[in-house]
Amino acid sequence: VMKSLSHIVCLAPFILLLWCTPPLASGETSHSDTLATLRWASTGGGWRAQFACIGFANLFGQLDILSKFSAISTTSGATWFLTQLFYSKEFYDRVVLAEDSQLLYDFVVDWMNAYSNMLDNAIQDGDTMELDHTVCNHLTESGDEKKKQLLSDLCSTLVYFDGDWAAFVEDMLVSAAKSYGDLDFGNKMAGSDNRLDVFKETDLLIQSALVPNSRIRDGKDNDTAVYIGSSPTAIYTVPISAAYVVNASGTAYRYSTESLQGDMTVKTSQTASEHSFSDWEDFYLYPAENGTVEIEGESHTKSTNSDIFSEAFGGGASSIIQVAAISSAAAGTKSPLVPSVFTQDFSIERYPIEQEGNIARLKAFDLKVARVYNQTLLDKFAVCSQWQSVASGQKSPPCGQNDGMFVDGWIADNPAFAINVGQYHISGGDLTKTMKVILTNTNDEWPTDQEPDFQYTQILQYFESPINKDVEPGSFNWPPGMWVPYQSPQIFSEFMDSSILNDLLEPIPGSNMTTAILKGTSIDNPIFGIRAGQQVEILLVILNEPITTYIVTPDLVQLYTDPLASMTKNIADNEELASRIKAFVEPLSDDDGDGAEPSSPNAGHSILQGGQFTAVAALSSVLFLVNFFMLA
Numbered sequence: 001v002m003k004s005l006s007h008i009v010c011l012a013p014f015i016l017l018l019w020c021t022p023p024l025a026s027g028e029t030s031h032s033d034t035l036a037t038l039r040w041a042s043t044g045g046g047w048r049a050q051f052a053c054i055g056f057a058n059l060f061g062q063l064d065i066l067s068k069f070s071a072i073s074t075t076s077g078a079t080w081f082l083t084q085l086f087y088s089k090e091f092y093d094r095v096v097l098a099e100d101s102q103l104l105y106d107f108v109v110d111w112m113n114a115y116s117n118m119l120d121n122a123i124q125d126g127d128t129m130e131l132d133h134t135v136c137n138h139l140t141e142s143g144d145e146k147k148k149q150l151l152s153d154l155c156s157t158l159v160y161f162d163g164d165w166a167a168f169v170e171d172m173l174v175s176a177a178k179s180y181g182d183l184d185f186g187n188k189m190a191g192s193d194n195r196l197d198v199f200k201e202t203d204l205l206i207q208s209a210l211v212p213n214s215r216i217r218d219g220k221d222n223d224t225a226v227y228i229g230s231s232p233t234a235i236y237t238v239p240i241s242a243a244y245v246v247n248a249s250g251t252a253y254r255y256s257t258e259s260l261q262g263d264m265t266v267k268t269s270q271t272a273s274e275h276s277f278s279d280w281e282d283f284y285l286y287p288a289e290n291g292t293v294e295i296e297g298e299s300h301t302k303s304t305n306s307d308i309f310s311e312a313f314g315g316g317a318s319s320i321i322q323v324a325a326i327s328s329a330a331a332g333t334k335s336p337l338v339p340s341v342f343t344q345d346f347s348i349e350r351y352p353i354e355q356e357g358n359i360a361r362l363k364a365f366d367l368k369v370a371r372v373y374n375q376t377l378l379d380k381f382a383v384c385s386q387w388q389s390v391a392s393g394q395k396s397p398p399c400g401q402n403d404g405m406f407v408d409g410w411i412a413d414n415p416a417f418a419i420n421v422g423q424y425h426i427s428g429g430d431l432t433k434t435m436k437v438i439l440t441n442t443n444d445e446w447p448t449d450q451e452p453d454f455q456y457t458q459i460l461q462y463f464e465s466p467i468n469k470d471v472e473p474g475s476f477n478w479p480p481g482m483w484v485p486y487q488s489p490q491i492f493s494e495f496m497d498s499s500i501l502n503d504l505l506e507p508i509p510g511s512n513m514t515t516a517i518l519k520g521t522s523i524d525n526p527i528f529g530i531r532a533g534q535q536v537e538i539l540l541v542i543l544n545e546p547i548t549t550y551i552v553t554p555d556l557v558q559l560y561t562d563p564l565a566s567m568t569k570n571i572a573d574n575e576e577l578a579s580r581i582k583a584f585v586e587p588l589s590d591d592d593g594d595g596a597e598p599s600s601p602n603a604g605h606s607i608l609q610g611g612q613f614t615a616v617a618a619l620s621s622v623l624f625l626v627n628f629f630m631l632a
Contacts, residue, residue, distance in 0.1 A: 037424065037435040038585060040069045042442060043415035043458060044076020044328065044408070046549035049442035051108050051564045053081040054095050055571025056440055056541075058104055059578055061096040065585055067198045071423055073205035073243075073416035075409035077549075078442060079327035080173060083320045086195050086204050086246075090182040101569040107180070108565035114179035116557040118171055122160040123153050123554070153553040164380040165332070166325035167390045173324060186389070191317040192250050204246040205423055207409030207416035208326040209486075210255065211338040211382065212236035212283070214405045215271060216398070225271035225339065226401055227297060230257055232265050232306035235297040237283045238476060238485045239341060241412035241528065242312075243419040244323045247427070251317045254419070256412065256474070256487050256527040260426070264309040268401050269301040271339065275373035277347065277366060283340040284476070285347035288485055291476040310402040312385045325383050325406075332382035332407030333483050336373045337399070341407070344484045346372075382407050411484060413528075414458050415439055418489040421522065421536065422529030431522070431534040436585065441542045444549065446505075446514065450498040454481025459540065461489055463496035463520060473525035491530045492520030505542070508576050512544040515580055539584040541577070543567075 040060075042053055053074070060066035074082045084091040094107045161168045170186060177185030188194065195204070212235065216224040229235035241256035254260050272279060282300045284291035298304055313322050332338065333345040346369050353362050372378065383406045384399040399405065413419055417439060424435060447455050457479045460467050467479035471488050478485035496518075504516035518538040522530055545567055551560050571577070 037429065037433050038065065038069055039071045039073070039420050039424070039435065039437045040440070041073045041415050041417045041420045041437055042075075042078040042440040044074070044078050044330070044410050045442040045444070045543075046077040046330075047112075047551045047560070047564060048543070048545060048547045048549060048567075049077035050081040051568045052442040052543050052545070052571060053078050053440065054104065054108070055568040057081075057085060057096055058098055058101070058572040059574070059581070062572070063578060063582055063585075065581075066096060067202070069202050071203035071205055071420055073207060073420040073423075074327070075207035075414050075416045076328045076330060078416075078440075079206050079324050079409075080169075082204065082206065083190060083324050084173070084177070084185070086199050087188050087190065087320055088177060088180075088182045088185055089196060090180050091177070092196055092198070094180055098572075101572045104572055105565040105569040108568050109561055110179050111176045112557055112561040112564065114176045115172055116554050116561075118175040119153075119157060119552075119554050119557065122171070123156045125156075125160050153555070157552070158377065162380065163377040164390070165329045166321065166380070166383045166387050169325040169328060170321045170389060173321065186321060188320050189317040190244065190246060190251065190320045190323050192246050192248060195246065200248070203423055203427075204244075205416060205419050206244040206323045206327050207413050207419055208242045208244065208323070208329075208406045209239040209409055209412035210242040210385075211239050211332075211341045211405050211407055213338070213340050214382075214399055214403070215337045215339050216401070217273070217337075217376070217379075221273055222270040223273045224401065225269055225301070226399075226403070227267045227269070227301055228309060228404055229265050229267065229297055229306075230294060232267070233297055234294040235267060235300065236294055237291065237340065238293055238487060239407060239411050240487065241419065241489075242326070242406060242409075243413075243416075243423075244318060244327075245423065246317075253312055254423075254426075254529070258527065260527070260529055262309060262311060265306045266309050266402055266404075267297050267301050267303055267306050269303040273374075275336075275339075275343070275366075275370040277343060277350065277369075280340045280343040283344060284478075284485060285344055286351045286478065288344075288476075288478050291478070291485055293474075293476050293487055307402055309404065310385070310400070312404075312406075313388075314386070319389065321389060322383075322387060325387070327409045329381060329383050329406060330408040330410070332405070333411065334372070335379055335382035335405070335407075336375060337379045338382050338405050338407065339373075341484050342373065348483070410458075411482075412486055413489050414443075415441060417462060418491055418525070418528040418530065421491055421534075422525075425522075425531045425534070426529040431531060434535045434537060436537050436539070438539045438541065438581065438584070441540065443543075445512075445546055446542055446544050450502060456498045456501065457481045459501060459518075460496055460498070463490065463492045463494055465496050473523065473530075474527040487527060489525070489528060491522055491525050491528065492536070493523045494520050508574065508580075511570060511574055511577070512546075513571075513574070513577060514542045514544060515577070516540045516542075517584070537584075539581065 057066060072082060098104050174186035213225055213227045218224055227235040243254045245252055245254050253262055255262055282295055333341050336342060350365055353365055385404045385406060386397050386399060409416060447453055457467055461479060468477055468488050468490050471477045473490040474487050476485055477488040505514040507514050518540055520536050522532055522534040522536060524532045547560060547563050551557055
């Protein structure tokens with residue numbers, strides 16, 4: 001039951017409103033030999049991830065290593081942090097240069113207050129707009145006062161932004177930037193030349209995912225489906241990794257395709273406007289045994305026409321807001337405009353009903369999903385590849401027949417680790433050197449048992465492990481905790497399971513954090529640009545904070561501001577964590593030391609809760625809203 005509830009929480013990031021080969025410089029990076037391969041990768045985790053990364057950045061600054069990272073890669077909420085870090089001097093000065101951790105605490109409070117004011121304004125305007133919108137009509141008819149207020153605020157915010165995740169991210173980041181004095185933040189591009197000087201030699205890597213198909217509502221019995229594939233005859237069945245890369249040579253999107261470029265094809269055909277699971281069976285619904293990354297396009301689409309996929313956001317550098325939005329669209333898999341992914345996501349909940357053989361219950365479930373599929377307010381949970389700023393006065397163009405939809409990067413590579421290693425290999429890095437990566441896990445609390453779940457998946461997926469048994473690197477996989485299938489990001493030959501991983505974890509006294517030293521040998525995974533033969537050492541830092549990911553109403557902001565600020569302050573102050581980081585980044589030597597590493601039984605395998613109210617009420621509110629959309 002809890003696994004089912006956990007899956008339903010997938011609507012939280014927005015219902016709780018609210019979660020190519022680029023032009024790369026050839027040769028090695030310009031850092032010193034000992035630090036040429038020091039890199040940082042971070043998971044997402046909403047506001048918790050953003051502020052944890054602020055604490056880590058300050059600590060890295062104290063240790064004088066922040067500017068020495070060859071690359072920093074993030075996804076989801078951590079991307080909010082990274083875009084501010086690279087492109088706002090005001091943010092950098094307040095975060096990295098803060099000499100007293102109390103200043104960090106104050107900064108978090110100021111940021112959250114600005115965000116709360118933004119939500120207040122949205123709720124007030126949404127209350128007015130709601131008069132002409134039927135989606136919120138019945139939300140406050142029953143329940144206790146706190147729950148009714150929470151639901152009312154959530155719904156008003158949703159209506160205010162017309163369900164547009166990118167518009168929400170824009171308003172939030174612009175409001176926060178104004179609070180710390182960066183009045184032009186929302187107009188900046190995520191470019192190469194306008195990075196802060198301190199990061200001119202640090203590659204920026206932002207993880208997103210491009211869904212395999214999208215839907216254009218035509219207002220008739222049939223809509224238009226747009227299918228993306230690697231060739232005119234093949235179409236994808238899973239989201240593909242879409243990494244936005246910024247380095248000294250420029251900017252580009254790198255996709256997990258054979259060429260690593262955006263030279264994909266699109267096919268269009270009619271699709272029913274009403275949802276049916278049977279219409280999308282070709283895309284491998286849960287548990288999706290023997291799935292493949294691509295299928296023959298003509299047999300599914302009944303169409304022979306094809307065209308070229310349009311460059312994201314018109315080509316060239318994307319804006320800060322665009323990349324922050326596409327990296328963090330966590331509820332994007334629930335958008336009715338991403339039909340096969342939408343169906344795969346819901347098929348997890350459908351599977352046990354189907355197995356029990358209760359036909360009446362199965363029909364009822366299918367009817368509820370069909371109602372969600374018709375709910376236009378959920379369309380923009382995923383972000384169109386041509387989305388434009390609504391603050392600029394322009395009307396964002398609709399997705400066309402050569403465009404696609406982006407969703408949160410965790411769907412493809414969380415914690416944005418494979419793209420980080422791949423970037424070094426693609427850019428001609430020296431594979432004879434040992435790469436060192438600090439990997440910060442800012443997601444939910446670490447599980448107390450060893451049952452497969454997402455927390456384990458996001459580490460084990462890079463190794464030979466039970467979750468990718470008999471799966472070739474880059475091939476179709478649907479491991480525990482993932483809402484939809486994806487391309488396997490395995491990049492190490494060594495074996496790892498949950499027991500081995502847990503044995504490596506060492507707690508940091510006086511905190512919730514744990515760390516581990518992991519080691520791996522890279523193997524070929526061409527779709528991520530990974531080449532075999534490099535030794536990689538990882539300092540895994542697990543945050544393990546009981547703070548919800550979804551802080552999306554003024555009441556939740558008020559409740560979690562102090563825990564978030566205290567968490568940020570404590571990370572920056574943690575002397576034991578600083579000591580472990582300093583020891584990890586010491587100059588590399590020929591001696592591998594005594595660090596524990598995974599066993600390697602398959603060496604020949606080829607290629608790498610806060611407050612009492614919110615813990616329960618936030619979840620029950622999400623369930624209430626999910627049921628509402630399914631029944632309305």
